[in-house]
Amino acid sequence: MADLIETIEDGIATLILNRPENLNALSDDIRLGLLDSLYRLGHDNAIGCIILTGAGRGFCAGGDVKTMAGRSARGFEERAAGIQQSNRVSKMMHDIPKPIIGMINGVAVGAGLSMAAACDIRIASKSARFGTGFIKIGLSGDWGGTWTLTRLVGTAKARELFFTGDMIDAEEAARIGLVNKVVDDAALHDATMTMARRIASMPHIALGYTKKNLAAAETGDFATSLDMEAFNQARCSQMEDHREAVQAFKEKRKPVFTGR
Numbered sequence: 088m089a090d091l092i093e094t095i096e097d098g099i100a101t102l103i104l105n106r107p108e109n110l111n112a113l114s115d116d117i118r119l120g121l122l123d124s125l126y127r128l129g130h131d132n133a134i135g136c137i138i139l140t141g142a143g144r145g146f147c148a149g150g151d152v153k154t155m156a157g158r159s160a161r162g163f164e165e166r167a168a169g170i171q172q173s174n175r176v177s178k179m180m181h182d183i184p185k186p187i188i189g190m191i192n193g194v195a196v197g198a199g200l201s202m203a204a205a206c207d208i209r210i211a212s213k214s215a216r217f218g219t220g221f222i223k224i225g226l227s228g229d230w231g232g233t234w235t236l237t238r239l240v241g242t243a244k245a246r247e248l249f250f251t252g253d254m255i256d257a258e259e260a261a262r263i264g265l266v267n268k269v270v271d272d273a274a275l276h277d278a279t280m281t282m283a284r285r286i287a288s289m290p291h292i293a294l295g296y297t298k299k300n301l302a303a304a305e306t307g308d309f310a311t312s313l314d315m316e317a318f319n320q321a322r323c324s325q326m327e328d329h330r331e332a333v334q335a336f337k338e339k340r341k342p343v344f345t346g347r
Contacts, residue, residue, distance in 0.1 A: 088105060089105060089116070089120070090104070090105050090106055090114050090116035090117045090120065091103070091104060091105060091116065091117050091120035091121065091124065092105050092142070093124050093128075095134070097284065097287065098133060098134055098135040098136070098287040098288075099134070099135065099136050099137075099138060099280070099283045099284065099287050100131075100134050100136075100137045100138070100185075101138040101139075101140065102121065102124055102125075102128075102137065102138070102139050102140070103140055103141065103142050104117055104139075104140070104141040104142065104146075104147055105142045106142070107141070107142040107143025107144070107145070108143075109148065109151060110141075110143070110144070110145030110147070110148035110193070110194055111141040111142060111143070111145050111146065111147045111148060111199070112147070112148045112149060112150065112151040112152070113147065113149065113150050113151060113173075113198055113199075118173050118176060121176045121179075122175060122176060122179065125137070125179045125180060125183060126179060126183070128183075128185065129179070129182075129183025129184060129185050130183070130184075132291065132346050133346070134185055134287075134291075135185070135186075135286060135287030135288070135289065135291050135346075136185060136186050136187075136188065136283045136284075136286045136287040137185050137186070137187045137188070138187075138188050138189075138190050138279060138280075139187055139188070139189050139190065139202070139206060140189070140190035140191075140192055140279075141192055141193065141199075143193070144192070144193045144214075145192070145193035145194045145195075145199075146189070146190075146191045146192055146193050146194060146195040146199055146203060146215065147194075147195055147196075147198070147199025147202055147203075148194055148196050148197070148199055149196045149197025149198040149199045149200070149220055150197055150198055152224065170229050173198070173229065173230065174229060174230055174231060176202070176205075176230065177201060177202065177205040177230045177231040177235070178231070180202075180205040180206065181205060181231075181302060182302075184291075184294065184295025184296075184298055184299065185294070185295070185298075186207045186286050186294060186298060187205075187206045187207050187208075188206060188207065188208045188209070188210060188279055188282060188283055188286075189202075189203045189206035189208070189209040189210070190210055190275060190276070190279040191203055191209055191210065191211040191217075191257075192215065192272075192275055193212070193215055193216070194215070194216050194217075194218075195215065195216070195217050195218075196216075196217070196218045196219075196220040196254075197218075197219065197220040197221055197232075198229060198230040198232070200217055200218060200219055200220070200232060200236075201228070201229065201230030201231055201232030201235065201236075202230060203217070204231075204232060204235035204236050204239055204265070205230070205231060205235055207298065208267050208282065209265065209266040209267055209268075210266065210267060210269075210270065210275065210278055210279045210282065211257040211260060211261070211266040211268070211269050211270075211275075212257065212269070212270065212271070212272040212275040213257050213258075213269055213270070213271055213272055214257070214272050215256075215257040215266075215269075216254050216255070216256055216257070217254065217255050217256075217260050217265060218248070218252060218253060218254040218255065219232065219236070219248050219249045219252055220252055221249070221252065222249065222250065222251070222252045223252040228249060232249075233245070233249065236248065236249070236265075238305055239264055239265055240263045240264050240265055241263075241264075244263055257269045288344070290323075290326070290328035290329070290332070290344045290346070291328075291344070291346040292322075292323060292326050292328060292346065292347075293326070293328065293329070296319040296320075299315070299319060300312065300316055300319055303315050327345060327347040328342075328344045328345065328346065328347065331343060331344060331345070332344075
């Protein structure tokens with residue numbers, strides 16, 4: 088069975104980390120598979136939304152500790168290059184124009200937490216648990232977690248979570264802004280699909296430019312954001328989906344978007 092499973096239904100792509108016996112700890116196949124799938128799906132006009140989740144009772148336990156000794160034995164330059172390659176997954180999640188929903192079905196630790204934080208929206212089951220974990224094995228963090236977590240929960244809370252490695256439950260994760268919504272375990276799939284269908288039904292080009300605007304707003308100044316909004320709004324206004332939405336409004340009917 089593949090370490091990464093990909094399914095597509097009604098314009099929604101689902102990527103499932105598939106090492107349930109290891110709480111979906113990262114393997115090379117998962118890393119490379121995510122790079123391939125995210126790039127391909129992220130530029131597929133038929134896809135409106137991507138869901139990222141894990142098989143079994145875990146979202147992702149981060150790096151596979153059992154294989155860390157072998158990787159750490161490599162030379163510094165080789166090791167750094169390997170981490171940079173892995174970090175490309177989070178960057179791609181940030182850069183591609185498709186909204187990504189993290190369906191957090193269990194533990195999300197280390198790079199698993201960083202991956203969850205790189206999603207645009209996170210919906211968690213009540214049994215989900217979150218932790219940075221890195222410090223407890225003598226590491227400082229990767230996959231962009233220090234950047235994303237700081238922006239999601241604030242400087243003070245991000246430092247507390249990284250310095251202590253403490254685990255928090257789903258309700259605490261929602262309270263501090265790490266996840267958008269917490270639902271019963273049995274309702275997680277349906278709640279995530281409902282959100283994904285709502286997003287995937289929107290004009291795909293406008294979704295992509297909206298995500299680009301929001302990403303720029305995380306680090307850019309107000310004037311830069313205003314300029315980007317102007318250009319991206321003008322681009323969207325030239326699209327068939329915008330014209331269809333205006334016409335549908337006039338005719339008091341639901342618009343039919345085609346992604347053009």
